[in-house]
Amino acid sequence: MRISETPPGAEGIVKAQFIGLLVNKLQTELNEIKELILDTLHFCMREDTQSALEAKAMEAFTMLLKHDLPVIRAKAARDIMDLSVPLAGKDRAVACGTLPLLKDMLTDSTKEVRANAAGAIMTITITTKGKYTALNCECIPPLVALVDDMNSEVRLNAIKALTCLSEAPEGRQKLLEHVEKIRDHENDHIAAVAKAAKIAVKVITWLP
Numbered sequence: 001m002r003i004s005e006t007p008p009g010a011e012g013i014v015k016a017q018f019i020g021l022l023v024n025k026l027q028t029e030l031n032e033i034k035e036l037i038l039d040t041l042h043f044c045m046r047e048d049t050q051s052a053l054e055a056k057a058m059e060a061f062t063m064l065l066k067h068d069l070p071v072i073r074a075k076a077a078r079d080i081m082d083l084s085v086p087l088a089g090k091d092r093a094v095a096c097g098t099l100p101l102l103k104d105m106l107t108d109s110t111k112e113v114r115a116n117a118a119g120a121i122m123t124i125t126i127t128t129k130g131k132y133t134a135l136n137c138e139c140i141p142p143l144v145a146l147v148d149d150m151n152s153e154v155r156l157n158a159i160k161a162l163t164c165l166s167e168a169p170e171g172r173q174k175l176l177e178h179v180e181k182i183r184d185h186e187n188d189h190i191a192a193v194a195k196a197a198k199i200a201v202k203v204i205t206w207l208p
Contacts, residue, residue, distance in 0.1 A: 019044055020055035027060065031069055038064075038075040045082040049089055058083055058092040065101040070110035077105060077116035084123040093124045094133050103134070106142035106158075111151040118146060118157035125164040134161075135171055144178045152190040159185065159193065163200040175204045 022037050022044075029037065038061075045052050052058075061083065064076035080098060083089040093099065098120075105117035121139060124130040134140075139161070146158035159182060165171035175182075182204070185197035 019048065019051040019057070023052065023055040023057045023060050026064065031072060034064070034072055035075060038072070038079055042075070042079055042082055045079065049083055049086050052083055053086075053088055053092060058089065058096050058098065062093075062096045062098045062101060065098070065105060070108065070113050073105060073108070074110060074112035074116050077102060077113065077120050081116060081120040081123050084120060087127065090124050090127045090130050093120075094127075094129050099124060099130070099133050099139065100137045103137055103139045103142060106139075106146060111149075111154055114146060114149065115151060115153040115157055118143065118154060118161050122157055122161035122164055125161060128168070131165055131168045131171065134165060135168060135174075140165060140171065140174050144175075144181065147178075147181055147185065152188075152193055155185065155188070156190070156193050156196055159196040159200050163196070163203050166200065166204045172204055172206075179204050 019041065022041055026034055026037055041052065041057065045057075058080065061076045061080045064072055065080075067073050067076065080093060080102070084093050102117045102121050102124075105113050106121075108114050108117070121134060121143070125134045143158045143162050143165075146154050147162070149155050149158065162175060162182070166175045179201055182197050182200050186194055186201065188194040188197060
């Protein structure tokens with residue numbers, strides 16, 4: 001089984017309506033079990049995000065962003081990214097105050113935490129409400145710092161998040177100061193990063 005595939009058990013968990021039970025267990029179980037639950041929900045949300053939203057999974061994941069263990073912070077941010085794919089998830093993330101916590105994680109010493117936090121910000125800021133919430137909590141400076149991160153996934157997600165923020169006039173104005181930093185990655189040795197940088201520069205320098 002490829003890692004991108006949804007395990008057969010995830011569909012069964014969704015059909016058995018166990019998502020709410022798993023979300024509740026995140027508050028009480030040992031850390032090792034919390035990791036397993038976060039992984040399980042990651043796959044379940046590919047099948048059903050609505051049940052997770054109804055079970056207040058966004059609130060549970062957001063609380064775990066402050067967890068002591070980097071692995072749990074990283075997986076919580078990843079699951080927030082999953083749950084933010086639908087519009088209702090993006091709106092819930094904004095309402096839960098998720099973005100300021102994700103912003104703080106951008107300076108984390110663990111690359112998986114930085115990558116997933118940037119990825120979650122990228123997903124949430126597709127909406128106008130998400131964009132302005134991120135701009136108001138000053139997400140741009142730490143995201144710009146990650147453009148030169150050693151890890152390619154961090155660079156990629158940071159650049160994509162900045163592209164979303166640059167779609168707002170206020171974001172574009174701020175990012176014009178940093179466009180050359182992003183332009184330097186148009187020749188990044190990772191093709192996906194290079195492509196994202198080219199798109200970002202085009203959006204940031206667009207003139208109406």
